[in-house]
Amino acid sequence: MFIETRGNDGNRDKNVEFSHAIMNPSASFGGLYVPKNLPKIDLKFLQLATKKSYKETALDILELFDIDIEKSVLKKALSLYDDFDNKENPVALTQIKNDLFVNELYHGPTRAFKDMALQPFGHILSNEAKKLNQDYLILVATSGDTGPATLDTFSNKKNIKVVCLYPHGGTSDVQRLQMVTKNGKNLKVIGIEGNFDDAQSTLKSLLASETFKQKLESHNIKLSAANSVNFGRIIFQIIYHIFAYVSLLKQNHLSLGDKFYQIVPSGNFGNALGAYYAKKMGLPIEKILIASNINNILTDLITKGEYNLKNRKLFATSSPAMDILISSNVERVLYDKYGAKRCKEMMEQLKKEQYYKLSSEELLELQKDFSAIHCCDNFVKKTIKKFIDENYIMDPHTATCIKAYNKLREKNIPSVLCSTAEWTKFAPTMLSSINNDTKKHHDKKALKDISNSLHVKIPDSINSLFEKDILYSKVIDKKNIEKEILEFIK
Numbered sequence: 001m002f003i004e005t006r007g008n009d010g011n012r013d014k015n016v017e018f019s020h021a022i023m024n025p026s027a028s029f030g031g032l033y034v035p036k037n038l039p040k041i042d043l044k045f046l047q048l049a050t051k052k053s054y055k056e057t058a059l060d061i062l063e064l065f066d067i068d069i070e071k072s073v074l075k076k077a078l079s080l081y082d083d084f085d086n087k088e089n090p091v092a093l094t095q096i097k098n099d100l101f102v103n104e105l106y107h108g109p110t111r112a113f114k115d116m117a118l119q120p121f122g123h124i125l126s127n128e129a130k131k132l133n134q135d136y137l138i139l140v141a142t143s144g145d146t147g148p149a150t151l152d153t154f155s156n157k158k159n160i161k162v163v164c165l166y167p168h169g170g171t172s173d174v175q176r177l178q179m180v181t182k183n184g185k186n187l188k189v190i191g192i193e194g195n196f197d198d199a200q201s202t203l204k205s206l207l208a209s210e211t212f213k214q215k216l217e218s219h220n221i222k223l224s225a226a227n228s229v230n231f232g233r234i235i236f237q238i239i240y241h242i243f244a245y246v247s248l249l250k251q252n253h254l255s256l257g258d259k260f261y262q263i264v265p266s267g268n269f270g271n272a273l274g275a276y277y278a279k280k281m282g283l284p285i286e287k288i289l290i291a292s293n294i295n296n297i298l299t300d301l302i303t304k305g306e307y308n309l310k311n312r313k314l315f316a317t318s319s320p321a322m323d324i325l326i327s328s329n330v331e332r333v334l335y336d337k338y339g340a341k342r343c344k345e346m347m348e349q350l351k352k353e354q355y356y357k358l359s360s361e362e363l364l365e366l367q368k369d370f371s372a373i374h375c376c377d378n379f380v381k382k383t384i385k386k387f388i389d390e391n392y393i394m395d396p397h398t399a400t401c402i403k404a405y406n407k408l409r410e411k412n413i414p415s416v417l418c419s420t421a422e423w424t425k426f427a428p429t430m431l432s433s434i435n436n437d438t439k440k441h442h443d444k445k446a447l448k449d450i451s452n453s454l455h456v457k458i459p460d461s462i463n464s465l466f467e468k469d470i471l472y473s474k475v476i477d478k479k480n481i482e483k484e485i486l487e488f489i490k
């Protein structure tokens with residue numbers, strides 16, 4: 001069963017099933033749904049998992065959650081991993097130092113880790129819509145990678161329409177092309193004047209707006225969302241952290257029960273929340289190390305206990321998917337640590353005063369599970385170059401984690417770093433890092449140059465983007481979003 005982070009308003013059910021939480025992700029008082037209890041995994045579970053495939057382990061974990069989705073549907077959803085680079089295993093764990101392993105989560109169709117959750121989640125959600133014989137509008141706000149992954153998973157799905165909002169100028173060229181060239185008669189892509197926070201806050205207010213929902217209902221359409229406010233994504237983001245540990249066991253890099261550091265490049269905190277839940281479920285994580293770019297609001301929260309948006313500006317960095325100040329999933333951790341009443345208080349204070357602060361006891365509680373650090377673009381570029389010289393190519397988001405690896409570890413145990421995107425989505429930054437210049441390279445040429453000089457292949461899905469027709473060119477002010485969506489629905 002699922003309950004709400006800000007408590008119950010008396011108008012909704014106090015406990016809801018998984019299917020309800022994913023189809024109606026907006027909870028009382030603008031809160032989010034969270035599992036009432038997390039299932040436990042013990043060492044025996046982990047040991048048995050060493051004999052199983054990713055899909056088998058994923059199914060075991062989903063079954064522990066006891067969600068109201070039929071096993072056959074879950075199996076079909078997980079079978080979408082068969083189309084990833086390696087049919088046997090959607091992720092790849094690569095050792096790059098004695099005690100440092102990269103969990104490559106980007107081997108799916110849109111070359112970022114968002115596919116790990118959105119591929120199976122998309123199947124479950126559209127299956128549910130079909131079962132209910134109900135049309136759904138899925139809203140998604142993207143900082144670059146959620147958009148392409150959402151469009152891919154829902155393209156031409158029955159009973160589903162998708163509106164994707166991206167910050168104009170706030171994504172890489174490849175990310176933008178992945179969206180504006182995506183075919184599907186049920187899709188609509190809109191650029192907005194503003195940044196990701198603007199896009200996501202518009203999405204959240206539409207999700208919570210009764211009048212907007214009524215307008216949609218008059219066209220017989222219901223509303224849901226594909227951002228990680230939807231728990232349907234988080235559940236799949238727990239699994240790969242567990243599987244990373246199982247892979248370390250299999251490869252004899254640790255013994256059953258030994259602890260490890262989990263390093264996560266973070267923006268909306270969905271990936272990090274998945275690690276937190278995995279830890280609570282019993283995965284032997286020593287600590288979750290949170291990496292940020294100079295939009296370091298999460299670093300401030302975890303090191304100082306302060307979430308302060310006052311006088312804060314969002315900076316465009318070389319890791320655009322982490323250019324976020326209003327990080328949605330922090331709320332689920334606050335709820336988990338301090339309860340619904342305190343969580344609601346903090347979220348309301350943030351809305352009213354752009355600020356909240358943890359007490360010193362609350363901060364200590366948070367620091368039991370998390371440490372955090374941020375880095376600047378210069379560090380990212382130097383790191384990319386350094387690892388290329390050592391024969392490993394990592395994207396700018398992944399590179400932010402190296403600062404955490406260097407500075408935050410307190411014990412000599414293995415670290416697993418989540419690699420969230422393939423470098424091909426950020427070729428201009430990659431080329432500037434290799435050449436140590438500050439030129440504005442063009443994506444197509446940068447891809448080609450790097451591919452030639454480092455002898456690496458560019459996936460066809462990326463190469464072909466430059467030949468495709470642009471299907472959506474509209475960029476609008478955020479106050480016109482609702483109108484634009486209603487036009488599309490008609």
Ligand SMILES: *Cc1c(COP(=O)(O)O)cnc(C)c1O
Binds near residue numbers: 114228270271321
């Ligand atoms: C979405 C994204 C992130 C941030 O992940 P969260 O779960 O939102 O914290 C980091 N890197 C890349 C490449 C992403 O696409």
